[in-house]
Amino acid sequence: MTAEWLPERLPEDVDAERSLLATCCSPGMEGTAAEIVLLLEDDDFAHPGHRALFRALRGLLEHRLEVNALTLKDALDQEGELQRVGGFAGLTEMLSAEEVGRPQVLADLLKRKSHHRALIRLGSRLARQAAEEAEGPDTLIENAAQDLFRRAQGDRRKRGLEHVAHVAQESMERLLARLDGQGAPGLRVGFSRLDALTQGFQPGNLVVLAARPGIGKTALALNWLLRSAVHHRAFGGLFSLEMSSEEVFNRLLSAQARVNMKAVQAGYFDAKVEDRLKEARNELVQLPIFVNDQASLTVRDIQAMVDRHLSHANQRLDLVIVDYLQLMSSPEGSRGAKQSEAVRIGEISRGLKLLAKDRQVPIVVLSQLNREVEHRQGGRPQLSDLRDSGAIEQDADIVMFIHRRMVPVQEGQEPDRTAELIVAKHRNGPTGIIPLYFEGEYATYRELERDTG
Secondary structure, eight states: OOOOOOOSSOSOOHHHHHHHHHHHTSTTOHHHHHHHHHHOOGGGOOSHHHHHHHHHHHHHHHTTOOOSHHHHHHHHHHTTOGGGGTHHHHHHHHHTSOOOSOHHHHHHHHHHHHHHHHHHHHHHHHHHHHHHTOSOHHHHHHHHHHHHHHHHHHHHHOOOOOOHHHHHHHHHHHHHHHHTTOSOSSBOOSOHHHHHHHTSBOTTOEEEEEEOTTSOHHHHHHHHHHHHHHHHOOOEEEEESSSOHHHHHHHHHHHHHTOOHHHHHTTOOOHHHHHHHHHHHHHHTTSOEEEEOOSSOOHHHHHHHHHHHHHSTTOOOSEEEEEOGGGOOOOTTSHHHHSOHHHHHHHHHHHHHHHHHHHTOOEEEEEEBOGGGGGSTTOOOOGGGBSSOTHHHHHOSEEEEEEOOOOOOOTTOOOOOEEEEEEEEETTSOOEEEEEEEEGGGTEEEEOSSOOO
């Protein structure tokens, strides 16, 4: 069964297309034509011949060749598209169309018509797929939301060089606000030394937090999520590929109430502890924290869910956490799915970086370390210990490691709770080591009040 609707005539303006091309192909208009070519794409022209002429014009401009009827004829001929414009006679007829003084107006008109055509096709495809019932409604909704968001973002990405004056006003306002002590340059996560070192996690940053299993990287990431929500009302999203939503909530509850959750789950608590848990629960449900515990997520899945969240009124995301990188999946048929694990992980880390940049939100991704760190004296991690791919280091704006001395505890001894947060890479600032103290019973890290030297 198929169901598809298209209007008898899609939105188009062939005369405007012809006038725009004639204007851009006229002598001395190379500068204007280069600006128009940057703004438009092949599909913005409804007429097949106009699309072919646009491609020929773009090719001449890219190779810095003179644009005239003969060079356009040669370019079309080499691509086998001369007959698409009606031969040389058809080409000269196209170029004889009325020229305009403000071709930007026509470019905007064609872009608007193109958007309407794309939306009609998107809606028609969605209606057909829904009628066929080949995929579930959630998948169709997420795919459509992603297509709509990409359509909305497309033109914003096609910017040329900007004069510094266009950037100056907002940049100076932010700098002066910082000098006056107003506002945070990035998202503060409630660890004073870390916030001072990084100046907060910046929109568009990919932040990697890595450690060996059992060190507590999830606990630290949840501390950042919780403290940024409590102190700065930051909207945070957590994609937990390992723990269930209930486990995540219990950890947040333990940290907020400062209650040993393992003891509570074993039944060792009294009315006082119960009151603290209920109070912490009431505080948590008021915070803008969102959780997804779906396993085997791909970057595309995360992007679709982020876009769907952002499409809702009054919703935003100030922080996204992915726990953790090596558990993410690659789409079937992708390059990463067919090649080595290093290539696969590199493809995922690049996708997360692009997602952070495109959606202008800091993404914290947790990562495992390889076993080489266990054989090194002192066991302190370094960048080469990132598991599976050097691409993680390349894509990340900030790379941090948690280092703890995992010494066996003798009977009657207290475990060593000290730890280090090693900022090993910081693309836009200094690196350093921040001393931490781990309170495992509360799933909490806190900074130690001592000088690092």
